[in-house]
Structures are given as structure tokens and as C-alpha cells.
Amino acid sequence: xxxxxxxxxxxxxxxxxxxxxxxxxxxxxxxxxxxxxxxxxxxxxxxxxxxxxxxxxxxxxxxxxxxxxxxxxxxxxxxxxxxxxxxxxxxxxxxxxxxxxxxxxxxxxxxxxxxxxxxxxxxxxxxxxxxxxxxxxxxxxxxxxxxxxxxxxxxxxxxxxxxxxxxxxxxxxxxxxxxxxxxxxxxxxxxxxxxxxxxxxxxxxxxxxxxxxxxxxxxxxxxxxxxxxxxxxxxxxxxxxxxxxxxxxxxxxxxxxxxxxxxxxxxxxxxxxxxxxxxxxxxxxxxxxxxxxxxxxxxxxxxx
Ligand code: NAD
Numbered sequence: 001x002x003x004x005x006x007x008x009x010x011x012x013x014x015x016x017x018x019x020x021x022x023x024x025x026x027x028x029x030x031x032x033x034x035x036x037x038x039x040x041x042x043x044x045x046x047x048x049x050x051x052x053x054x055x056x057x058x059x060x061x062x063x064x065x066x067x068x069x070x071x072x073x074x075x076x077x078x079x080x081x082x083x084x085x086x087x088x089x090x091x092x093x094x095x096x097x098x099x100x101x102x103x104x105x106x107x108x109x110x111x112x113x114x115x116x117x118x119x120x121x122x123x124x125x126x127x128x129x130x131x132x133x134x135x136x137x138x139x140x141x142x143x144x145x146x147x148x149x150x151x152x153x154x155x156x157x158x159x160x161x162x163x164x165x166x167x168x169x170x171x172x173x174x175x176x177x178x179x180x181x182x183x184x185x186x187x188x189x190x191x192x193x194x195x196x197x198x199x200x201x202x203x204x205x206x207x208x209x210x211x212x213x214x215x216x217x218x219x220x221x222x223x224x225x226x227x228x229x230x231x232x233x234x235x236x237x238x239x240x241x242x243x244x245x246x247x248x249x250x251x252x253x254x255x256x257x258x259x260x261x262x263x264x265x266x267x268x269x270x271x272x273x274x275x276x277x278x279x280x281x282x283x284x285x286x287x288x289x290x291x292x293x294x295x296x297x298x299x300x301x302x303x304x
Contacts, residue, residue: 013291143194
């Protein structure tokens with residue numbers, strides 16, 4: 001069994017695959033073009049959110065049996081094309097839940113207290129204490145869109161900050177939400193009543209641009225927006241307008257409509273935007289965990 005690792009994954013996962021007798025090639029910076037050329041030699045492919053695994057790549061994978069996504073979102077893989085060819089697509093749900101929830105909390109606090117902006121100011125030799133007056137989280141309403149694995153962990157952490165937590169997720173039971181003191185509400189209620197809105201849904205036709213011009217209009221003034229899920233769930237152009245008009249107090253983004261993003265977008269020039277380069281799952285613990293989950297899936301398939 002020949003495995004192509006087309007992204008940086010934990011060394012423990014590579015060692016495990018090798019220990020099970022697999023031939024492993026690591027080409028972390030492979031381009032889509034190169035992948036198209038070499039994929040015919042491999043039985044298994046491991047990726048993260050990059051590279052894109054297109055229909056063309058999948059159709060050229062003559063021996064390909066499994067595509068492992070060392071992470072959660074499989075939106076960079078043409079799952080339909082894989083299924084048509086009987087290729088299994090596996091991901092590692094749960095492996096990076098805590099890391100992403102912790103980054104979300106970090107971004108919420110950073111936005112409320114303008115920590116990155118204050119850091120920049122001090123490093124520029126300024127002492128602007130008044131400028132960096134922020135907001136307290138206690139007593140604020142956190143609206144979570146998508147109360148799945150990550151949303152759930154964010155909710156638990158926010159409760160310990162004494163926040164009121166409401167969530168919109170039509171696919172989970174009110175009991176599950178209630179078990180951690182979260183109120184399930186309608187989408188409109190959440191949009192209109194949250195002080196902070198954080199999205200934790202997958203990117204689908206239903207969720208793309210689910211926060212756009214109309215939603216921003218309905219929100220409370222000075223709302224904070226956090227997106228650690230997928231770029232484009234929050235419409236970037238609409239967000240820019242809402243930030244510029246002062247409707248949105250601060251936005252914190254880990255993900256973008258295009259990655260790397262178009263740095264010329266005026267969004268990146270605004271002082272009230274905090275950005276990180278898609279690092280939700282970038283911790284030692286999460287990378288080890290997702291790598292090992294995928295390695296075990298490949299081994300299980302190999303061993304039948
Ligand atoms: P999950 O599947 O456990 O949770 C998603 C939740 O969204 C589910 O409860 C589902 O019912 C809900 N949902 C689906 N469609 C919805 C809709 N239209 N409206 C409201 N709720 C809806 O997934 P997860 O592990 O919690 O991951 C959530 C998101 O975070 C995914 O998009 C994933 O790609 C992203 N993610 C980002 C990073 C990062 O590095 N920033 C890391 C991990 C995951």
C-alpha cells in the first residue's frame with residue numbers, strides 16, 4: 001500500500017503507517033498540477049484543507065482507494081467524484097474540536113478587549129490606554145450558529161465566563177443544548193439578540209453567506225462577529241460594510257472566502273478586524289490526534 005501525504009501531518013501518524021508496512025511519501029507542498037501527475041501511483045492520499053482534491057485528480061487515481069482528510073471539513077475534496085469511483089473519503093471529526101473551540105474563545109476575548117490592536121500600539125511606542133477600553137463578556141449574549149462538536153465546546157467555555165448562551169441549530173435536540181444550559185432559538189432571534197455571534201456550521205449551500213447584508217441590518221449595534229468555521233459563511237463584502245459603518249464593533253476571522261485571501265480586500269485595512277491564518281486546528285495536540293485517526297482508518301482499510 002502506497003500512501004501519499006500531501007500536507008503536513010504529525011510525524012507520529014507517518015511512523016504508525018510505516019510501522020504497519022506502508023510505503024509513505026511526504027510531499028507537503030505539492031501543487032494540484034503535480035498531484036495530478038503522481039496520483040496514479042498511490043492507494044491512499046492524505047490531505048488537510050489543502051491541496052484541493054478535484055474530480056480530475058480523483059479520476060486519475062487509478063489505484064486510489066481512500067482519501068483521508070486530517071481534519072474535519074471535506075469541502076476541498078470532490079466527495080461525489082470519489083464516491084462514484086468507490087473511493088472512501090474519511091475525516092477526523094473530533095480530533096481538532098478543542099483546539100478550534102479554544103481559538104474561538106481567544107478571538108472572542110481578543111475582539112472584546114482589542115488585544116491585537118493594543119499589542120501593535122505598544123510595539124509602536126504608544127501608550128493609548130483610553131483607546132483600548134473594551135467590553136466585558138459577563139452577562140453578554142453569545143449566539144452560536146451550529147451547536148455541533150466545536151459549538152458545544154465553545155458554549156461550555158462561554159458559560160464559565162458567565163455569558164448567556166443561545167444557539168441556532170435545527171438538527172440537534174433541545175435536550176442536548178439544555179444539558180449545558182444553552183437555549184435553542186430561531187435564526188432570526190439569534191441574529192437580533194446576540195452581542196457576539198460565532199459560526200460553527202459546515203460550509204454548505206444552505207450556510208454559504210448565511211450572514212449577509214440583511215442579517216447585519218437586523219443585528220444589535222456593536223455586535224462582535226467571529227468566524228472560525230469556513231470562509232464565506234459570513235459574506236466578506238457585507239461584513240466590510242457593517243464594520244465600516246460601525247454597526248459591527250469588531251470581527252475576528254480565522255477563515256476566508258479564498259485562502260490565502262485577497263489581501264487587497266479593504267477588509268484587511270480595517271482596524272476593527274482581527275485575522276489569523278486558518279490556525280483553528282494548528283496545535284500539537286490536534287495535529288497528532290487528527291493524523292492518528294486518519295492513519296488508523298487507512299490501516300483498517302488495508303487490513304480489511
Ligand atoms: P459538527 O458537524 O460537529 O457541527 C456542525 C453543526 O452545524 C451540527 O450540529 C449541525 O447540525 C449544524 N448545522 C449544519 N447545518 C446547519 C445550518 N444550516 N444551520 C444551523 N446549524 C447547522 O462540526 P464541527 O466539528 O463542530 O466543525 C464545525 C465547523 O468548523 C466546520 O465547518 C469545520 O470545517 C470548521 N472547522 C474549522 C477549523 C479551523 O481551523 N478554523 C478547525 C476545525 C473545524
